[in-house]
Every structure is written in C-alpha cells, then in structure tokens.
Amino acid sequence: MSNEENPKTTNAHAGSPPAGLATKVVPPTSAEQQQQESAHQVVFADRTSQGYLLLVKGKEPPTTPTRKQLVNLVKASFIGKLDDEEVQLLIGLIQTEPHRTDYLPQTTGLSAAGPTPAEDDVITARERARRSDLLGLHIEVMGVGAGESALISDAAFDDPVLVRELTAEQKVSLRSRRWAILLRADYRNQHAVRGLRLLQTLVRIVAKDRKAMIFDPDTLETLNEQAFTARRLQTRLGNVADQIAIVPFPDTRNGGDRIRLSSRGMRRFGAVDIELDGLAREPHALQRATDFLYGLALVMIKNGEVDRSGFAVQVDAVIPVSFTDAQQAYGARSQSLTRCSHCPARSLVHLVERPAQPQDPADHVVARVVAPRSTSDKADYDHPAWVSRALAQTFGGESPGTSATEP
Numbered sequence: 001m002s003n004e005e006n007p008k009t010t011n012a013h014a015g016s017p018p019a020g021l022a023t024k025v026v027p028p029t030s031a032e033q034q035q036q037e038s039a040h041q042v043v044f045a046d047r048t049s050q051g052y053l054l055l056v057k058g059k060e061p062p063t064t065p066t067r068k069q070l071v072n073l074v075k076a077s078f079i080g081k082l083d084d085e086e087v088q089l090l091i092g093l094i095q096t097e098p099h100r101t102d103y104l105p106q107t108t109g110l111s112a113a114g115p116t117p118a119e120d121d122v123i124t125a126r127e128r129a130r131r132s133d134l135l136g137l138h139i140e141v142m143g144v145g146a147g148e149s150a151l152i153s154d155a156a157f158d159d160p161v162l163v164r165e166l167t168a169e170q171k172v173s174l175r176s177r178r179w180a181i182l183l184r185a186d187y188r189n190q191h192a193v194r195g196l197r198l199l200q201t202l203v204r205i206v207a208k209d210r211k212a213m214i215f216d217p218d219t220l221e222t223l224n225e226q227a228f229t230a231r232r233l234q235t236r237l238g239n240v241a242d243q244i245a246i247v248p249f250p251d252t253r254n255g256g257d258r259i260r261l262s263s264r265g266m267r268r269f270g271a272v273d274i275e276l277d278g279l280a281r282e283p284h285a286l287q288r289a290t291d292f293l294y295g296l297a298l299v300m301i302k303n304g305e306v307d308r309s310g311f312a313v314q315v316d317a318v319i320p321v322s323f324t325d326a327q328q329a330y331g332a333r334s335q336s337l338t339r340c341s342h343c344p345a346r347s348l349v350h351l352v353e354r355p356a357q358p359q360d361p362a363d364h365v366v367a368r369v370v371a372p373r374s375t376s377d378k379a380d381y382d383h384p385a386w387v388s389r390a391l392a393q394t395f396g397g398e399s400p401g402t403s404a405t406e407p
Contacts, residue, residue: 039353042315042367044189044304047135048270050196051184052203053152054212055144055177055222062179062210064141070094070202077205089134090198098136098186134195135186137202144178151180156220165227170213174222177213181206188306189270192237196268200232218265218361219245237301239331241294243268248286249359254278254384261289264361269301272315272365274351278384288391291337295326295394296349296369315351318372322346323394340396347390348372 056062065073071091078087144151156162157174166174183203187195207214207225214223223231231242244265251258260277267273274296279289299321307313323345327337339345351367360366370376371386 040317040350040373042272042351042353042365044300044306044313044315045270046306047186047188048267049138049184049186050199050268051138051182051217052199053142053144053180053182053215053217054203054207054210055174055180055215056210056212057173057176058179060179061141061143062181065139065181065206067094067137067139070139070206073205073209074202086194086198086201089194090201093134093185093187093195093198094137094202096134096136098138133188133190134198135188137199138182138184138186140182140184142180142182144180146178152215156215157222159220162219162221165221165223166213167224170224174213180215181210181212189301189304190306192235193233193269193301197233197235200228204229204232216265218267220264221245234331237298238328239333240298240301240329241333242331244294244297246290246293247359251277251279257281258384259286261286261293262359262366263293263297266297266300267361267364269297269304270306271297271300271304272351272353272367273361274300274369275354275366276369276387278387280384280388285388285391288395289387291326291329292321292347292391292394293369294329295323296321298325298329315367317350319349319351320346321349321394326394337395343396344393345395347393349390350376352376 071094074087074090074094075082078084081087142151157171163171163174183199183206185195185199185202187193187199203214204225206212207228212225214225214228215221216223231239233239233243244263246261246263249260249262251260253260254277258277259279259281260275261279262275263273265273274293276289276293279286296319299319300315303316303319304313323337323339327339330336348371349369350372352370353365354368356366370383371381371390375381375386376383
C-alpha cells in the first residue's frame with residue numbers, strides 16, 4: 001500500500017545532483033564482487049508514503065470522500081485551532097494531488113529567450129512543491145474481497161496478536177467490513193516525519209466519522225480509532241516502538257535452534273527494514289533483542305532525514321546503538337527497561353542488505369544487523385557470539401539481574 005521509491009534507485013528518481021557533489025568511485029571488480037559490495041551500501045529513500053485502509057461496514061461501496069469533505073472534517077475537529085501551523089499543513093496536504101519531485105524543473109515549452117514572468121511563476125510553484133516534505137494525498141475506495149484474491153488475508157483477521165486492540169464485538173465485525181477507504185500520503189522524512197504524523201491525524205478523524213476499523217498494510221495490524229490515536233507517532237519521535245512490529249522467524253542461516261527477528265513498518269520512515277538473527281530461543285534474550293532493534297530503528301529514523309534539497313542519504317557504515325536509544329523508542333513505556341550498572345550501554349553495528357525472502361514486506365529491502373565490517377568481514381566471524389556480546393554491552397549480562405563489562 002506504499003508506493004515508496006526503491007531505495008537502491010532513489011537518487012536516479014531525484015535527478016542529477018548539484019554541481020560539486022562528491023561521487024564515490026568504485027574500483028573495477030567482478031560483477032559478483034560489485035553485487036556483494038553494493039549490499040553494504042544501504043540508503044534511505046528520498047521520498048516515501050504510507051497508506052491505511054479504513055474498513056467500513058456495508059454491502060455497497062461507501063462514497064469516496066472528496067478533498068473538500070476531508071478539509072471540512074479537519075476544520076470541524078479543530079474548531080478554535082484553525083490557525084495552528086500543523087492544522088494548516090494538514091489542510092494543505094489534503095488539497096495536494098500526489099506529484100513527481102524530479103530535481104530539475106521541467107523546461108519543455110518555455111520561451112527560447114528564457115521563461116516569461118508567468119512561466120517563472122509556474123517554475124517557482126513547482127520548485128516549492130518539490131522541496132516540500134508534504135507531497136500529496138491519495139484517496140480511493142477499494143473492495144476488501146475474499147479468498148486468495150482478498151485485499152487483506154483471513155490470517156490477518158484471525159491472528160489474535162494482530163487484532164489484540166479490538167473488542168470482541170469489533171473482531172466479529174471485521175468479516176462484514178468488505179469495503180475500505182484508502183488514505184495514502186506521500187512525504188519526505190523531514191521535521192520528525194511530519195507527513196506521517198499529519199496522515200495519522202487525518203486517519204483518526206475519518207475513522208471516527210465513518211466508524212471504521214484501521215488496517216495497517218505493513219504491520220498487518222487492525223486497530224480501532226482509540227488504539228490508533230494512543231499509538232500515533234509523537235512529535236519528537238518518542239514512541240517508534242508503537243509504529244513498527246518486530247516479528248520472529250526461524251533462523252536457517254546460523255543453524256541449530258535459533259531465531260531471527262525482523263521489523264515491519266520501517267518503510268513509512270523511508271528506511272529499510274532490519275533483521276537480527278543468531279538469537280537463542282530464550283525469552284529474556286529475545287526481549288533484549290527486540291529492545292535493541294527498536295533502539296536501532298530510532299537511530300536510523302533520526303539519521304535518515306533527507307537533505308533539504310530533496311536528496312536521500314546513505315546509512316552510516318557504523319551505527320552506534322545505545323540503551324538510551326532503546327529506552328526512548330518506547331516513549332512513555334520506557335520505564336520497563338532497567339539500566340545496567342557496569343556495562344558500556346552501547347554497541348556498534350553495520351547493516352548489509354540480504355536477498356529477499358517470502359516473508360518480507362512486498363517490494364521492500366531488508367538489511368541484516370551485523371558487527372562492523374572490521375569484525376564481520378573476517379573469515380572467523382561468529383555472528384551468534386557477536387550478537388550475544390552486543391546485547392550484553394547494551395543491556396548488561398546474559399541473564400536478568402546481571403551485568404557485563406565488555407572490552
């Protein structure tokens with residue numbers, strides 16, 4: 001449900017870089033070596049999008065809300081606050097049709113002697129739109145369907161974890177919600193991912209008006225309006241853990257009876273999803289690994305803010321992840337984490353893109369979390385052992401109540 005640009009081709013979409021921008025020269029190697037090296041060059045998207053499906057009751061399709069109707073809903077919801085900057089920005093987002101954001105302004109059809117004043121105004125307006133972090137809103141009514149061709153699989157409604165926020169009555173009603181209103185915003189990661197926050201405000205307002213349940217196509221969760229409001233992204237990115245899901249899978253890479261944890265939902269931040277494998281099947285270790293991934297996600301989202309000219313940035317080769325990052329990712333729920341007394345409380349990681357797997361989010365890159373290349377490139381690199389050390393360095397010793405001092 002997100003039409004994000006492929007992170008590997010993001011800069012091609014943005015257009016030519018400004019003069020003088022440094023470019024990396026890759027020495028000639030075999031195609032296989034180039035492909036392997038490319039996997040270590042993970043980038044953020046210059047623009048992304050997020051869509052939510054608002055599931056409504058009724059045998060007949062609902063009327064598609066117009067932009068004017070959505071604006072009126074917003075105004076009715078913020079009586080007395082219409083001069084608030086973010087309210088005005090939300091109204092502007094609603095009124096904006098999704099559009100291209102090529103780096104260079106289109107000049108086809110302009111006068112040979114240069115743009116006329118009227119044409120110059122058009123270019124200026126286009127450039128303002130290109131530079132904005134709010135790129136447009138898509139509105140559509142869609143049939144949910146049933147069976148193999150269903151827009152939402154039965155498994156998403158039957159999984160107790162994915163519908164845990166709903167009442168018993170609301171869970172039963174999902175089968176009768178055969179139509180959905182899609183609201184999808186295009187935006188850049190700027191101003192604490194403002195486009196996502198404004199979209200979530202709009203989704204909350206429309207869901208309340210239409211008495212709709214809210215389906216998240218990335219995490220596969222279904223929420224009611226109250227739960228969606230409680231988990232909305234905070235202005236200072238204080239609750240990233242409410243925005244993404246960490247899902248366990250068997251780990252076939254590292255052998256034995258191990259687990260890998262993969263994120264779902266990083267697409268909405270213009271970032272790759274992240275995966276930590278080599279984990280022991282031990283509840284405390286898996287919880288610490290989950291906390292660690294949430295902390296890494298927060299660091300990535302902050303570091304992934306695009307350049308003001310609209311260009312994406314590359315993920316750092318070495319990323320520090322701290323106990324504080326993990327704590328902040330939980331927002332108000334951070335009190336559940338206990339600070340270790342004698343550990344460094346931070347670890348260094350590196351991301352490397354892995355081949356796609358059937359369980360991955362559709363058309364989205366997943367990167368493994370490994371040790372920095374000075375360690376992970378070595379022939380004797382022991383990934384499960386490094387994971388255990390990294391978690392101990394960040395949170396303390398191997399079991400609850402202990403701490404570890406790592407070199």
